[in-house]
Amino acid sequence: MRAGLIRALRDAVRSGRLAPGTRLPSSRALAADLGMARNTVAEAYGQLVAEGWLTARRGSSTRVAPSPVPPRPAARPAPPVRPAERLPYDLRTGTADVATFPRTAWAAAARRALAAAPNDAFGYGDGHGRPELRTALADYLARVRGVRTDPERIVVCSGFMQGVALLGRVLRRRGVRAVGVEGRGFWGHHESVDRAGLRGVPLPVDALGADVAELDRHPDVGAVLLTPAHQFPTGVSLHPDRRTAVVDWAVRTGGLVLEDDYDGEFRYDGRKVGALQSLAPDHVVHCGTVSKSLAPGLRLAWMALPGELAREVAELKATGEWGTGVLDQLTFAEFIASGAYDRHVRSVRLRYRRRRDQLVAALAAHAPHIAVTGIAAGLHVVLRLPPGTEAATVRAARERGVALEGLGRFRHPLAGASAGDGIVVAYGTPPDHAFSTALAALLEALPPAG
Template identity: 60%
Template sequence: MEVSQTNSGAEFLSAAGIDLHLEPKGPGVRAGLTDALRQAVRTGRLVPGTRLPASRTLAADLGMARSTVTECYAELVAEGWLTAQQGSGTRVAARPGPGAGGPTPPQPHRMHRRPAQGLVPGAEDFAEFPRTAWVAAARRALAAAPYDAFGYGDPLGRIELRSALAEYLARVRGVYAEPERIIISAGFHQGLGLLARALKAQGVRAVAVESYGLDLYRELLADAGLDIPALRVDADGARTGDLATLPGVGAVLLTPAHQFPTGVALAPGRRAAVLDWAHRTGGLIVEDDYDGEFRYDRQPIGALQGLDPERVAYFGTASKSLAPALRLAWMVLPKGWVPRVAAVKGPVEVTSVLDQLTFAELIASGGFDRHVRAMRQRYRRRRDQLITALAEHAPGVRVTGMAAGLQAVVELPPGTERAALRSAAQHGLLVSGLTEFRHEGLTTGSHGSDRAALVVNYSAVSDSAWPRALDTLCRIMPPGPGRRPG
């Protein structure tokens, strides 16, 4: 239809797969269209390079003469708002910056990139994501997916993934994991938040946490209204025998296979002690098995959950083994806790069902095992290189903790942590101090709270950047006996 001279409504134009929203208005049909296009470009709503509909298509959509659209385009080309080239069509022209007297459309937000020498925990070399295997698994998963997979999904997660995980976790981590016990979450953070709310709803007042760990998770528990008393960590892991001295604690969050960030394993006697505490009090053990697949000197320690599935809520994640961007994690719960957590989660699945199906196929095909084995070899090589380089160039420090995981603790002489961090920053190296992970409830000078150390993530950089990062790390180390400052 003809666009009236007083039309203040919106017309939706479709061409070349792109929808254009215009509000033509003005004293005439051509003038109204010209002004609407000019305004869309001026405000940056149509960014430089956007292809416009062909004049014939636009004329048909608006019910006006093609010559009217052609004249409109020609005027805007002459003014510099548009460009027209044979074979490329009509596009929005690049605009000069403010200093040249023209408008500058809003530019897309650019995320700051982490420096190439970043060795902080939590980052991985994302170039190692198995793209080829993932795409192949996605293709197979989509071909086999039932029609109901394209709906809103089961809030517990797709049965295909829960079944694949049940088999994998039993085989690799010793977890007793029936599919009915598993709930998929959008990362560990969301899963822990769901469990925290369920604990609060059951009357739990406090969740004990390890004296070293991520403040992100301590804050999450506190935000749920839970107290977070600290269990001190030493060379044998968390002192779980101290749970009896902490009043009101109804659950405890542990990293028993590989304590984060100190890198020690929970000793057998302390594993038994926390299980005894759970039996005696009815408390819940929350096991964060964030990097359980990555043990380098021998077979990984089995999950605590396998010893008592009705007292342990087991958490795992794809963030360390694949990539955080997948937002895939899982919890294996005692039977009585499944409906409680499901009620908190609600009726709608928030994790991508297609990614769940793809991950299930990657596990079932053996592709996930192959990827983990390859990464295990790579990380073991990195850790060995770290130990060798520090022993040669920085005899005043030592690497502590198990041969496992994605990071290592580099013990420093007392009182040198801050100086080492300042030196690292001056050399363009991002690294974390152990103090960063200490529970605020620990006072300076209390057991283990005055350690000076760096937490070095040797998985965080590419193979090409690793030698330089390692060299820089050695140069910022405090001087040892017979060693000059770097």
């Protein structure tokens, strides 16, 4: 519902139905009119304020921004705002099992962080984020992901999407007008590029990851947004030759690579795939988040940027409603420094690996004709289906109380022909007590052999 409301309001501003300066209803009033929770409306308003579509001041109403983001055609028709479908079992991508959040350890870290925090920590601060967290992140990212950075080159954000929105504005200031994206990839990437007023250029995705050689066919592309460690949704890692090629492209053209390392902590088989950023720290932005490892509700993410770009992004972040909660930053810094974060990640990694193994074993036993790919890492797998069965499988799952996404959900509107039917199964989302039942219902929904 929140995403639908955001799209509807954004399109109303684009089309001029909501003129600059228009006063919007209070979150309470609009929630009552639409039959939504007030928090849903408040979060939608907050997201649009962060993107520059709306303005809000303490003690005043929310209004359409005087100079909203330049109009862009919507990547997809905006669906009507309606209550989200609620099914007993959710196997869609986007979150992990939030029941695993380490409440006791987090509360202890919060108490220690609050007791040790200097008084100036509770001021406005600067756009980079708290130095305690940036210092802890620089050490952690070097140790775990091989990222080459320092605290001055890290910017803490309220979620990955805010980071992309900030980068998009800075890139536009620098004259960038087009960004390469994975043609079969995270729909949020496609939409965030569009919201930033940039044109998305879809790159083909195959068994080696995104085909970055296509970048040379588009000289107007000044940046590219990739998921190199674990391509979303196919699950493949960007081939070493293509890793080298995209870095060479960035160095040769002065372009920028945005590396979304959304689930880098969760690799189960084989050697780890290090961060692309380590190959060219002055040309790659490494983006990370706690949305999969801890919980999306924390709204904590970070970017390790080239030095001058870090300064520009931090200055922009300090100018508006882009702030990130200080206490959560301090708590996360203490959580990392105390070793609690490493222990938590090891624990949930083991839990998710067990779920993956249970899913793969069940498919081998009851649906051996269904190929499973993307199992080496992350919190989801792809089930390859016979041609023409994707939509029917999603419907059959819904009838059995299971929410699923087909591969077609992740195709960019301007991408080429589909690479085949399939469904994406996020095994990290259901709580432990519901996973076996959800898996049984999924198996019933799969097309039969032959």
